[in-house]
Amino acid sequence: MKEVKKLTGFSKLTKAEKLKIVADHVEASDAFMEAFKGCWHADEQQQQVFDEFSENTLTNFFLPYGVAPNFLINDRYYIVPMVIEESSVVAAAAKAAKFWAERGGFKAEVLSTTKVGHVHFTWQGNDEKLYTSWEALKKYLLTSTTQLTAGMQKRGGGIKQIALIDGPEVGYYQLKVTFETCDAMGANFINACLEEMSRSLKAFVEENVAEEGDNPVEVIMSILSNYTPECLVKSSLSCKISQLGCINGLSPEEFARKFEKAVKIAKRDVYRAVTHNKGIFNGIDAVAIATGNDFRAIEAGGHAYSARSGSYQSLTTLSLAHGIFSYELKIPLALGVVGGLTQLHPLVKWSLRLLGNPNVSELMKVVASVGLANNFNAVCSLITTGIQQGHMKMHLSNILNHFGVADHQKQLAFNHFKKKTVSFHAVREFLESKVAYNHADNISE
Numbered sequence: 001m002k003e004v005k006k007l008t009g010f011s012k013l014t015k016a017e018k019l020k021i022v023a024d025h026v027e028a029s030d031a032f033m034e035a036f037k038g039c040w041h042a043d044e045q046q047q048q049v050f051d052e053f054s055e056n057t058l059t060n061f062f063l064p065y066g067v068a069p070n071f072l073i074n075d076r077y078y079i080v081p082m083v084i085e086e087s088s089v090v091a092a093a094a095k096a097a098k099f100w101a102e103r104g105g106f107k108a109e110v111l112s113t114t115k116v117g118h119v120h121f122t123w124q125g126n127d128e129k130l131y132t133s134w135e136a137l138k139k140y141l142l143t144s145t146t147q148l149t150a151g152m153q154k155r156g157g158g159i160k161q162i163a164l165i166d167g168p169e170v171g172y173y174q175l176k177v178t179f180e181t182c183d184a185m186g187a188n189f190i191n192a193c194l195e196e197m198s199r200s201l202k203a204f205v206e207e208n209v210a211e212e213g214d215n216p217v218e219v220i221m222s223i224l225s226n227y228t229p230e231c232l233v234k235s236s237l238s239c240k241i242s243q244l245g246c247i248n249g250l251s252p253e254e255f256a257r258k259f260e261k262a263v264k265i266a267k268r269d270v271y272r273a274v275t276h277n278k279g280i281f282n283g284i285d286a287v288a289i290a291t292g293n294d295f296r297a298i299e300a301g302g303h304a305y306s307a308r309s310g311s312y313q314s315l316t317t318l319s320l321a322h323g324i325f326s327y328e329l330k331i332p333l334a335l336g337v338v339g340g341l342t343q344l345h346p347l348v349k350w351s352l353r354l355l356g357n358p359n360v361s362e363l364m365k366v367v368a369s370v371g372l373a374n375n376f377n378a379v380c381s382l383i384t385t386g387i388q389q390g391h392m393k394m395h396l397s398n399i400l401n402h403f404g405v406a407d408h409q410k411q412l413a414f415n416h417f418k419k420k421t422v423s424f425h426a427v428r429e430f431l432e433s434k435v436a437y438n439h440a441d442n443i444s445e
C-alpha cells in the first residue's frame, strides 16, 4: 500500500490524468490502469455520457442486467428488467412471478401520488404578523413560482397545497408544500420551486411586514422530503389456501400457517422486520436501477414508512380469513419515467420500452409487485428449505468463477454440490481433490 497524499486540483484534471494519479497509489499501477480502461465503453461518445453523469469518473462499474419474465400484474404480462449483483434475486422474482401467474397474478393499485417539500425557517419577533399575512403571502409564493410550474401544470401537476406549520421549537416554522409531479420523480422541480419560494418569502416579509430593514425571517434550508407516504402503491396476491398446493414438502394449510407466523414475527421484531423488508427492496432496488430511478430515495422513504406507527415493522401484511391466502405490500414509491437518467442512459430507455413505456403509476405497480414477489419467495424458502439452498446454488457459480474454474469443471462441481452444502471451504476442497482436476472430462457424479 503506497502512502496517500493530499491531492489538490484533482477535479480539474482530465480523466487520463486522474486515472494515472490514482493508479500511482496502487502497487500494480499498470494492471490497475488496464483493468479500468478495459471497462471503458467502446463508443467514445457513449463513454463521455457516462463520464458526465458524475464527478471524477475513471471508468464504468458493471452490474448484471437480468430479466424476470411471467409477471402477471392486473391481467397483463411483463418481462421485468432487474439490475442487481446479488445472486438469486432475479431467480427468486421469476420463480414467485411464475407461481402467482398460475394463481391470478398480482393486483396492484396506486393509492396516492403527491410528494412534499419544505422551506424551513425561523421567525424572530411577533408571529401574529406572520399569521395575519398568511393568505396574502401564500398567493405571493404561488405567483412567484408560476414560471417554474407552467409546464408541470399543463401535464396536470404542479403545486397542490402550501401550509404554514408551526414547528416544535419556538420561532421555527415550515412552509410545507405539496406537489404533483406526474411522470417525473420531480426532485429538481420540487427543489427549484422551494428555493424560489424561500427567496419570495424573504422578499414578501421585507416589503410587507419587516420594520426598518429588520427582517424577522431567516431561511434555514429548502428541500424536498424523501418521506413520501402520500405517494403510495399497493400490490397484493391472493388465492384459496388449498390452491397454494404443496410447497417444498408442506401442505397448503401448514404452509399458510407457518407463513402467517413468519409475517407476525416481522411485525413484532425489529431484527426480523429489517431483514424481511430488505428482501422486498432486493426486488424494488433492482427494477429501480434498471429504470434509472433513485433507489436511495426509495429505500429511505420505505424504511421510514415501515416505522410510521412508532415501531419499525414489516411492510407486508397477511390475512388467512375465509380460507383465502391474501398477502399485501403497501409502500411509498417516488419514481419517474421522464427526466433524470431516463433518456440519457443507453439501457434505461430500453428497460422502459421493455415494460411497454409505462407511465409512473404503472411503473409503481410493477415495482411494488416485484418487491412483493421477492419477499414471498424469501419467506417461502425460509419457512421450508431455508434460504441457503437457493442462495448457495447461485453463489456456487460465483465461487467457481473466483477460482477461475473452466466450464467443463463447473458442471462437475454443480453435480457434486446438488445435495451437499455449498461453502467456500467445501468448494476449495472439492477443487483440490483429484476428482475435479484430473478426471474432469470423464467423471460424472
Ligand code: MEV
Binding pocket: 086, 275, 276, 277, 278, 279, 280, 282, 375, 378, 379, 382, 387
Ligand atoms: C437476502 O438478500 C434477503 C433475505 O434475507 C430476505 C428475508 O430474510 O426475508 C432472504
